[in-house]
Amino acid sequence: MNSLRRTPLYDLAVSLNARMVGFSGWEMPVQFGGITQEHHAVRSDAGMFDISHMGKFTLSGKDVLTQIQRLVPSDLSRLQPGQAQYTVLLNEQGGIIDDLIFYFQGDDRWTVIVNAATTQKDYDWMAANLDGVEFQNLSDSQALIAVQGKKAVEHLNAIVDQNLSHLKPFAHLETKILGHSAFVARTGYTGEDGFEVMLDPEGAIELWQSLLDTGVVPCGLGARDTLRLEAAMALYGQDINETTTPLEAGLGWLVHLDTKGDFIGRSILEDQKQNGVKKRLVGLQMQGRNIARHDYPIFAEGEEVGIVTSGTLAPTVGQAIALGYVPTELSKPGQLVEIGIRGKNYGAIVVKRPFYRATK
Amino acid sequence: MAFDYPDTLKYTDSHEYAKLDGDTATIGITAFAIDQLGDIVFLELPEPGTEVQKGENFGTVESVKAVEDLKSPVSGTVLEANTEMVDAPENLVNDPYTSGWLIKVQVSDPSELENALSADAYRSMVEG
Numbered sequence: 001m002n003s004l005r006r007t008p009l010y011d012l013a014v015s016l017n018a019r020m021v022g023f024s025g026w027e028m029p030v031q032f033g034g035i036t037q038e039h040h041a042v043r044s045d046a047g048m049f050d051i052s053h054m055g056k057f058t059l060s061g062k063d064v065l066t067q068i069q070r071l072v073p074s075d076l077s078r079l080q081p082g083q084a085q086y087t088v089l090l091n092e093q094g095g096i097i098d099d100l101i102f103y104f105q106g107d108d109r110w111t112v113i114v115n116a117a118t119t120q121k122d123y124d125w126m127a128a129n130l131d132g133v134e135f136q137n138l139s140d141s142q143a144l145i146a147v148q149g150k151k152a153v154e155h156l157n158a159i160v161d162q163n164l165s166h167l168k169p170f171a172h173l174e175t176k177i178l179g180h181s182a183f184v185a186r187t188g189y190t191g192e193d194g195f196e197v198m199l200d201p202e203g204a205i206e207l208w209q210s211l212l213d214t215g216v217v218p219c220g221l222g223a224r225d226t227l228r229l230e231a232a233m234a235l236y237g238q239d240i241n242e243t244t245t246p247l248e249a250g251l252g253w254l255v256h257l258d259t260k261g262d263f264i265g266r267s268i269l270e271d272q273k274q275n276g277v278k279k280r281l282v283g284l285q286m287q288g289r290n291i292a293r294h295d296y297p298i299f300a301e302g303e304e305v306g307i308v309t310s311g312t313l314a315p316t317v318g319q320a321i322a323l324g325y326v327p328t329e330l331s332k333p334g335q336l337v338e339i340g341i342r343g344k345n346y347g348a349i350v351v352k353r354p355f356y357r358a359t360k
Numbered sequence: 361m362a363f364d365y366p367d368t369l370k371y372t373d374s375h376e377y378a379k380l381d382g383d384t385a386t387i388g389i390t391a392f393a394i395d396q397l398g399d400i401v402f403l404e405l406p407e408p409g410t411e412v413q414k415g416e417n418f419g420t421v422e423s424v425k426a427v428e429d430l431k432s433p434v435s436g437t438v439l440e441a442n443t444e445m446v447d448a449p450e451n452l453v454n455d456p457y458t459s460g461w462l463i464k465v466q467v468s469d470p471s472e473l474e475n476a477l478s479a480d481a482y483r484s485m486v487e488g
Contacts, residue, residue: 034399036424291401313424315424
């Protein structure tokens with residue numbers, strides 16, 4: 001365990017009896033009170049997650065927009081200051097190097113938040129492909145807390161200097177929290193309303209403690225996974241990777257071929273758009289109680305046709321759900337397939353994504 | 361956290377217990393195992409009449425995060441499986457040693473349990 005890194009909130013997590021696990025080189029809380037309880041807290045009230053392990057960069061310079069447009073299939077020129085775009089970095093084959101969010105702060109300044117496991121890879125890729133861009137890695141100097149849930153805004157408003165109620169989804173601002181400069185974005189990974197807050201380590205510790213006092217439930221990576229899966233949000237390295245394109249992964253909505261110029265991987269996506277993709281990431285619902293898990297095979301009429309990429313018993317949906325790749329001809333909602341679980345096959349049905357949608 | 365490990369039971373290093381009564385063994389998993397798993401959401405147990413072997417899988421327990429094999433502490437024939445726990449595996453946490461038993465096995469060789477761990481030995485194993 002010696003080689004695992006710890007976030008500024010590690011001691012707080014331990015003091016709250018969190019169960020710690022190794023994750024992407026970090027020692028992170030997988031659960032505090034229990035995954036199901038934490039999951040329901042986010043759906044009904046509010047939970048908070050230490051996501052300081054995620055990679056954080058700032059980009060600046062005159063030519064930034066032109067430069068980063070070449071790295072992603074989304075048209076980032078549409079963003080106004082204070083807006084953000086969830087998108088992917090693509091390789092030459094159209095495969096996904098990482099999924100990430102670009103936050104445009106105006107005056108040629110951008111903040112980028114990426115997955116922990118891919119931080120170095122993303123840094124290297126951007127460094128190699130961006131020319132004349134000032135590039136800062138804040139991954140070690142800044143902490144990151146996700147405050148998520150139906151009532152997240154009420155809990156945060158009690159602490160943050162600025163009223164966050166009017167901030168639109170994916171909008172962000174710079175403000176003060178308990179005297180510390182903070183970057184606050186209305187983004188998250190739970191399918192619920194919520195915020196991600198970046199600030200210095202001391203500020204993060206104070207914010208975590210204040211949120212605890214207002215009744216926000218500390219949550220671990222376990223609930224983060226069940227929440228994002230109900231919302232059918234992809235997990236990098238599991239549902240998407242360098243061999244899957246955004247069109248195969250159901251991320252066509254972030255591919256803006258019509259409104260932007262060239263970008264790395266464009267020709268592959270153009271070809272897939274024109275001729276169709278061979279496989280698609282679909283939502284699956286088990287017909288019985290058995291739970292499909294990562295890497296379980298998918299069968300249709302006795303033939304192995306695909307693979308489960310994520311699966312769990314979904315606490316809010318109340319059923320076993322999964323994401324997996326199947327041939328396009330088997331990807332329509334209503335399609336019956338079978339999942340191989342410990343040598344036996346069990347029925348599952350292709351369903352629309354997401355499995356869960358928040359109500360106002 | 362300290363858990364209860366009744367002295368009347370025998371334990372395995374894979375966190376099952378067995379309670380021998382005549383030639384019938386009642387088998388389940390320990391409070392420690394249940395705590396480690398977290399919220400239990402799925403349980404798969406063998407049908408009555410199934411032959412089980414000492415140290416071999418007889419079923420599966422799944423939490424939200426993990427899938428674990430259940431290993432039999434004894435060889436024999438399954439007499440009964442606890443279908444109440446299969447229907448509501450979340451209740452295992454309430455009482456793993458009485459209402460939360462998993463299977464009853466007609467034991468073919470009771471001496472197989474002689475080398476199983478005592479409650480004290482199991483406790484010192486899991487509590488270090």
